[in-house]
Amino acid sequence: ILEYPIDVQRNQLPFLRNPDILVGENDLTALSYLHEPAVLHNLKVRFLESNHIYTYCGIVLVAINPYEQLPIYGQDVIYAYSGQNMGDMDPHIFAVAEEAYKQMARDEKNQSIIVSGESGAGKTVSAKYAMRYFATVGGSASETNIEEKVLASSPIMEAIGNAKTTRNDNSSRFGKYIQIGFDKRYHIIGANMRTYLLEKSRVVFQADDERNYHIFYQLCAAAGLPEFKELALTSAEDFFYTSQGGDTSIEGVDDAEDFEKTRQAFTLLGVRESHQISIFKIIASILHLGSVEIQAERDGDSCSISPQDEHLSNFCRLLGVEHSQMEHWLCHRKLVTTSETYVKTMSLQQVINARNALAKHIYAQLFSWIVEHINKALHTSLKQHSFIGVLDIYGFETFEVNSFEQFCINYANEKLQQQFNSHVFKLEQEEYMKEQIPWTLIDFYDNQPCIDLIEAKLGILDLLDEECKVPKGTDQNWAQKLYDRHSSSQHFQKPRMSNTAFIIVHFADKVEYLSDGFLEKNRDTVYEEQINILKASKFPLVADLFHDDKDPVPATTSGKGSSSKISIRSARPPMKASNKEHKKTVGHQFRTSLHLLMETLNATTPHYVRCIKPNDEKLPFHFDPKRAVQQLRACGVLETIRISAAGYPSRWAYHDFFNRYRVLVKKRELANTDKKAICRSVLENLIKDPDKFQFGRTKIFFRAGQVAYLEKLRADKFRTATIMIQKTVRGWLQKVKYHRLKGATITLQRYCRGHLARRLAEHLRRTRAAVVLQKHYRMQRARQAYQRVRRAAIVIQAFTRAMFVRRTYRQILMEHKATTIQKHVRGWMARRHFRQLRDAAIVIQCAFRMLKARRELKTLRIEARSAEHLKRLNVGMENKVVQLQRKIDEQNKEFKTLSEQLSMTTSTYTMEVERLKKELAHYQQSLGEDPSLSLQEEVESLRTELQRAHSERKILEDAHSREKDELRKRVADLEQENALLKDEKEQLNNQILCQSKDEFAQNSVKENLLMKKELEEERSRYQNLVKEYSQLEQRYDNLRDEMTIIKQTPGHRRNPSNQSSLESDSNYPSISTSDIGDTEDALQQVEEIGLEKAAMDMTVFLKLQKRVRELEQERKKLQVQLEKREQQDSKKVQVEPPQTDIDLDLDTDLAYNSLKRQELESENKKLKNDLNELRKAVADQAMQNNSSHSSPDSYSLLLNQLKLAHEELEVRKEEVLILRTQIVSADQWRLAGRNAEPNINARSSWPNSEKHVDQEDAIEAYHGVCQTNSKTEDWGYLNEDGELGLAYQGLKQVARLLEAQLQAQSLEHEEEMEHLKSQLEALKEEMDKQQQTFCQTLLLSPEAQVEFGIQQEISRLTNENLDLKELVEKLEKNERKLKKQLKIYMKKAQDLEAAQALAQSERKRHELNRQVTVQRKEKDFQGMLEYHKEDEALLIRNLVTDLKPQMLSGAVPCLPAYILYMCIRHADYTNDDLKVHSLLTSTINGIKKVLKKHNDDFEMTSFWLSNTCRLLHCLKQYSGDEGFMTQNTAKQNEHCLKNFDLTEYRQVLSDLSIQIYQQLIKIAEGMLQPMIVSAMLENESIQGLSGVKPTGYRKRSSSMADGDNSYCLEAIIRQMNAFHTVMCDQGLDPEIILQVFKQLFYMINAVTLNNLLLRKDVCSWSTGMQLRYNISQLEEWLRGRNLHQSGAVQTMEPLIQAAQLLQLKKKTQEDAEAICSLCTSLSTQQIVKILNLYTPLNEFEERVTVAFIRTIQAQLQERNDPQQLLLDAKHMFPVVFPFNPSSLTMDSIHIPACLNLEFLNEV
16 A cells, blocks of 8 residues: 655645546547656556557657567558558557658658667667568659668678667667658659768767677678688687777677678668778778887887787788888877978877777768768659658757767757647647637747857857867856856756756757867867878779768768768868868768758658657566656656646547537437537536637647546446446246245145145046956956867867868769870870871872872983083092092001001110010029018018007007197187187277278368368469469559650650560460370379369379380480481581582472472371361261161262262373373483573472471472463473473473372381381490399398289389379370361261252362362351451450440340450461460460450459350360360350360460459459448448547547548448449359458458557457457348359458457456357467456456466467458458350350441351
């Protein structure tokens, strides 16, 4: 508990606290109580609790350095702030930059952004982000990329002008003002930089824990690079100028990496590599100069430098100066008097000072040179229309020891603060005058007296300059003059304990300055002799740095660095000290440059950014209130608040005030419709003091504290109403409770009575049941007795009846058997009688036949005696005899062989028998000696063997039995285990099945999602490439237009305007009718199947691999052929003698003839093939007609004519061949007589027939030769009527054809030989490979050999399978081609049949050919449009360029696409590929031109999107591919393209469709985007729901228009209705319409959510309710238009969840878990941002605590969310154009007369 003392006597009460509704307000001036504690508390709450580093304070943006990288500066944030009014969004540096950009564009006035603050407060970073915003929003329109150069200047200036200090690791030690120039279209065209007061003393001195400028350490870090070896640098610790501060490194900074960025920036700005090396040499020389060792002499008045000093040698070598001169003049100085000149030695301290002054001067000059070259690189020759300046200047500084630099810095801040105060005062005055409020003078602090103290006449700067001019002036004398002159000033004080210091009372604080060093720093003295040595450097850059031609520079780069130029001239009597001083002091030049800066700022509209350093320890998000208050006072923020608080700080619009405080209005006052009148009456009743408020024209102005008072009254009103509501609700709850108890009692009674009644009914039911049971039991017993008696009677009756039936059956059986016997007997008798009659008939027949046979035999015997009969018999008999004789000979031969074999076997058998007899005798003799003993021995041996066998058998049987028992046991055990394993297996299978089903389902879903995602990513990448291509194409067109405008001089020749951008950008070849190879087929399959399927198809990959190998082999073959051909040519060149001009003409003529002959041969082959196919087709048709019994007269007539023509052709050929010999002999005779006039046509050999000449040229030359020959030649000497000449011409043609055939056959033979050789080589290679693999397999193990063999077999089978697949595909392809050709020829045959039937009988073959080509029997429209080539431009103009969609309002949708396709189809029908190429190219270029002209017309863009898609669908539908023809009718199949494959043009049209779609989306988004925020977030769709809170600076942007730009949700719905109607009327595909609205809904979601994330005033419960309602209305609209399947609702999911998040409870752990489970589409940063921005509407609602936000963050740590805070509103989903065939046929389309296409002829 804090106790605050109250002084009652002085009436000092504690400051009043603002209400909770105002805590965390984004504008400090909106606070009701404006004082330092309230401001500090508001900043602390925003910075620590909400992590908001930006806060408005009126027109000032307060930026607190977070010392941490925040994700709030990306491209998405720039686009979110672009076009927004200042105050509409959360405070941001981008909002200030956008305000400056919009005011420049609207008011056409230059702007300035003034960024100030302490060192380490973030000034440089803020200025950098502001420039990045301008570079992004106002990017250059040309390809110079000036915005990149502007941003590239930052690394260079940071390297040479920033250093580490105790307060900041990257402190800017100079001020800079960057002017960014814009043209009339507000694109960046150039920039200019001015610098102020470079801290040169840092080059030679650094305090503890500080560093020199970054460039020194960067250069030392890169000293190891090869190009920097000559610099002789080592680490930074080895040099005096870089090691004074101690640690030479900065934590987290890589100097080598930064140096590389610096070099890249130099290169980007156009600094040559040689100049870069020179710059680095100068910087390295400064380091060497600082490390030069100076030795004092014994007398103390002189010094010396060792000649062997390495650093001095390096210094002189790097700067290109003489070593001896520099060594001398570093230790000596020249004194010039009126009479003579002295050279004087210097003491050690003087030499060190001179060396340090030289180092500072060199660095300052280099700094100025770099700034000058940066300005040259950023300069533009174009006229600058306006500019925005960014001033990054040091803030107010006060240290323990303050010197000349701090004095100049605080002097500049005094000037800036004066300008700031006057501007704030001016804005307040303008606001009051605009609202017509009585203006009262507000007293504010004016620091003009302090400025006069510094810069007025005889002020501090004047006295300093005067003291510098005094020859022996000192700092003490100057301080004494200050005491004497300004001791009476209220802003000047003298310290008590010092005579060399003085105090100035600045606007921020008192600062004590120490006068030591003021004069030296103001003079900035460098000796002339040293400068002259540098001027004489052999390096031009070093010499240029120190020339005296830079006097006018301060006007442009007026800083200390640029103003410290040396102008020392000797031998001038009036100025004795001219060798030590500049013409102008540093203070004078700084004052001049500051005046120029103030003039520039006063001529612009300023915008202020005040950077605050929250703590001195550089801790992230740590707030030190004392340091913050000190800086707020120093930068004038509190002064702004004081000025605002002195007037009317709180300002409310009448509408907002009425909505907020409507509860305080009485009911009778609400009847008035004038809200202003209502507000007046309410305020007059509530606030009695009329001075506490004022009524303006559009706003109400309140004094401080009045809004808090109104909030209190509103809260009291709500509290009273709450009590009333609670009382009523509690009474209602008690009544409800009583009624509930009463109802419960009645229910209990009802249930008890019911229970008793049910129990009585149960008793009665049981009694009734007992009676029924008794009745049934008795009945059952009686029934059983009756049934027994009945069954007995039935049994007796059954047996009796059975006996009677059996008796009857036996009698019937006996009768049946007797009947059967009688039947068989009678049948036997009848058969016997029949046989007797039949035998008698047979005997008669035999006798008759015998008689006839005898007669026949007699005739045959007579005939057999004749000779002819014998001959006929002998013919067959001779053959049979010969055959029999042959058979007998063969059998004899076999018999002989068999007999020989038999004799041989008998001889062998006899020999064997004799041998056996001999052995038997010998054996008997051996047995006769002692048979008994041998027999006994044999018996014994046999017995032992038998016993041994018995024992072995027994052992084996025992082992067998044991093994058998063991096996049985083992089998039993295995069976048990098997049974157990089976059970386990079944269980596991069941489990695996259950799991696999779930896993398979999940995996399949995941795989589908992944595949869809990959496909979408691939499609989006491709469409992004298309988009980039279109942008580049657009940029190229713009550049070309600009170049034509700029370079349009009399000598300039423009490019033709009709050049195709398509032809220049992407060279799409014309599609010819040539055969496509296997690789092209495979690629086409890949395109048709799709990327995913093709990526997984291994066969396609192997096929392509095989194709590559084949191409490699073909390349080798061609190379071999080329080598052979070259050898042959070389041989021919060696052999052939030089020919005359006549021979060359002969060769040329013969080459023409040979090419003509080859062409005729190919045409002959084609005609033969066509003739054969036509014959086949006619024959087949004739057979069909014969089978159908129709008259084949026409077909037979046609065939006869063809046969006759063929026979006649053969006869003519034979005649020509007969005549050939006569003509050749005559020609030779004539050539012998005419040696001087050789005839070209009589030549019979064609040596150059294989020469390659263009076909058209050859044909033209051939016709020309024929004409000249026909004129010059005279055939009259052979035959007067010329028949022989004509025959000779025909003979020549035939000879050419024959020679061409012979050459073709020889070429084929050579190709076959080469093919066989290549096959042989391939087989050899294959055999070598097989041998190698066989050798390798022998070294492997058996298992590896088996596996290797299997792999080899698999690869072999795969290759065979691929070969078979290729063969099948080729056959299928040929089959399709043949089918197409068959259809064509069938149609031609039908037309021919019709023409033949109508033609007369005398028409011949020529007429037949004409009937095939001219198909005009029927006058029906065939769906083709014919036009002449010269009418193509008119067609494109009438149908594309000048066409308006309104002209075709009643016609068929997509009519231009159908007309274009019909023209393409006719060009395809006539086989004119040039016409197809020209028409499609002109169409595409025309569409692009129309879209470029109407780039903001939605209707036109939608019209051409639908037509382009329809043309693409037509090219697919009628391409002939079966995949696109599944839905075609037979009539539509007739309209397919016959000759051309337009696959590549389909790809071009697809890319064009993507570009048009992207333009359509861009236009629609541009029309919708201004409505979204107002309609979705601001408009009250639910009336009375939102209670508006104080908005502070919101809606006070000076860039806002006065008109009301608010939109409601109905405006968005009306606009989308218009989009939908236009697209539907123009026939756009429904799938594309779905994708359009999905994209538009995503844009609505992104823009709304981004604004929600950047606006504190809309993050409330009521906004969530409004959002839910608006989203439901949009979903209802989607359902009403049947667009709910587009996925548009899913794109709104983040916004839906954000609305739910605003409405959810936000207190407990359960609430946090609910939020985490619900908000799955929002990232962690977005959730935390919304919770930080959440603002209660009144005091009854609590804020979201920091602990709850930390809980949310802890639970969401596991999420891998992207670091991006905002959604990418520019993101575009990849579009898909599904195939959508048309049901219309081409012949049913009518062309309206309004299109002016009369030159098109219907075919």
